[in-house]
Amino acid sequence: MAAPTRTPVEGDEDRARTLEQLLAAKEIAISCGAGGVGKTTAAAALGAMAATHLGGKVLVLTVDPARRLANALGLEQFGNTEIRVPDAAFAASGVEPRGELWAAMLDTKRSWDDLVRRHAPDPRTRDAILRNSLYENITGRFVQSHDYIAMERLYEIHTSGAYDLIVVDTPPTRNAIDFLEAPERMSEFFSSRLLRWLTAPSKSRVLSMASKPFYRVADTILGSQFLGDIAEFFSLFQTMAPGFVQRADAVARTLSDRRTTFLVVSTLESAPVREAEFFIAELDARGLHLGAVVLNKVLPAYLRRTATTGVARRLCADADTIAVKVADGVAPPDQVARVLHEVGESFLNYQVVAKRESEQRAEMARTPDLVATVPYFDADIHDLGGLLRLGEQIWR
């Protein structure tokens, strides 16, 4: 299901692909990439653009607890429940959106609790799980629980049919693809021998020849009491297995549905680019839809101009002679010379970075035919206007 490769023909707007077009066609857009590249901001900007131009109900689902994003959306704060971005926030930026923009933040603990409430067979089991001392630890760490819960919540919201488009940014994971595998792992875990063994009555557990050495090791290391606690917890947990497995499979199907697309966000620094390439390859291998690559914080093109290199070098080399000719009415020539030298030097420094970025871009092995570039913004984004300005850069 890889994006069809087409060479955009100039003037042939029917064929040129844009993010606007992509988001008009999809129901779920998942923004992913290395840490610190601006995944959350890109997701929010695109959500805001979609609500403004495409209309309908658009939800930005974020895992980023930063208050900055809430503020940028004109909200005091937001939590697990979706809330609507006020029209006033758009009006302040002089924009009248065609549709509605909603936002929600993923609260891992709350979402797990909801899941347990839904799948527990009876109130007694439910309360026993929620009160279990291991539960909090385990939902915090177990089988990439953040990754799973993010995808689960996405599924939940999507199937509710409440939104036309959901733009979601992915949790910062140790491994960028963890969240893709999370649903699969969850269902594997529930059908694993280990879980069956852990939850078997303790007598047969000890007698089983196959598990005896393991039990001895585990018992020596952890102590049988702790092992018993774990076993008890998992027997409670296993009562939810059928619901969980079914659900995890459905979540996995949603990720590979035609209506879902992935946006790979990266800067043009080498480490994020490598991670982006890896991610693109993984999406491809799984038959998931790579919609676009969004390159963020890219230095402006004028920094790469070769003609300007000569000018900058002359400013550095002949700062003193040049200063004498332009210092009149500005400042003492030696001070002007220092400034000119700094100006030239700084340009050349940034030129090295800009050229390195170009090379990184060229070397990106396989990219979709839709690559959007966001220039380096001078200031941080503090309001919806800022998000929309960013969005404008990549929308069409």
Place this chain on the structure above:
Amino acid sequence: MAIEAIDLLNRRLLFVTGKGGVGKTTVAAGLGLLAAERGLRTLVCEVDAKGGLADFFEAPTTDFTPREVQPRLFAMSMDTEESLKEYLSLQLKIPLIARVGPLARTFDFIATAAPGVKEILTVGKLCWEVRERHYDLVVVDAVASGHIVGQLAAPQGINELVQVGLVRNQTGWMIDILRDPTQTGVVIVSAPEEMPVNETIELAARIDAETDVDLAAVVVNRVLPELFSRAEEEVFERLREPDRVATLSRVVDGDVGPVLDGAELAVTLRRTRAGHLTTLRERLPDDLAMLYLPYQFARTQGMRATRRIAESLGEELGF
């Protein structure tokens, strides 16, 4: 600064953490190289198995067995399964070594599920290297901000959860090493940008509140150079007036517009970042050491980058 220098490299165990993308591994590698060059037998251990550490020393991929990558400098990557095997063979003398492979795999599964077991295997191995005095200094390229507190607090957590058994018996000495500020410290790597600064402030508070480990220093990476003094900035503004730009272009025989734009961009970026640096300094404890590393325009990868980071760290530490 000199006092902080003694403090930082005189510890035995340094956990280097920070938000993803700020240069955590670069700084861990640089600290390791600096320590080794100053005569310390040093181990750098990558915990987050991304395999990036080896590149910073131009070395083959690291694994659980430390390898000398520079004189006195050893590199390894953490592997909880290997850590468990080592633990079993060294500490328990359990006659299961031949069969422990598949067992460890099964164990790995339960270790993932059971709270703190993976963390304890990681922290335990590191503390063990410190306790056995195999190295003068162990630098850990640790997990990112989101996970570090859980990792550092694991021995204490296990201590509370597990009532008996060998793990319980082992946590005591680990806690002693971790909570001793003359031995152990956390280094948070940050960058002068909004999100890394916020995360650093939050993490510093969490380390203080939720762990017994001392916060040794904050390293601010990628600090942009200051182009102009205030007076020079005024000169620059005057030079940007249209008629002066025209004169300047005539004199240098080429369009200086883009060069001046580039400098303007540099000034703006620097100014935005300076604001974040101020916030960071103001919101961290006054007595906390802060080290500043310059933005690397030229090389950001490989031994060259590591060497430059080590040099800058050395300068900041007053060597």
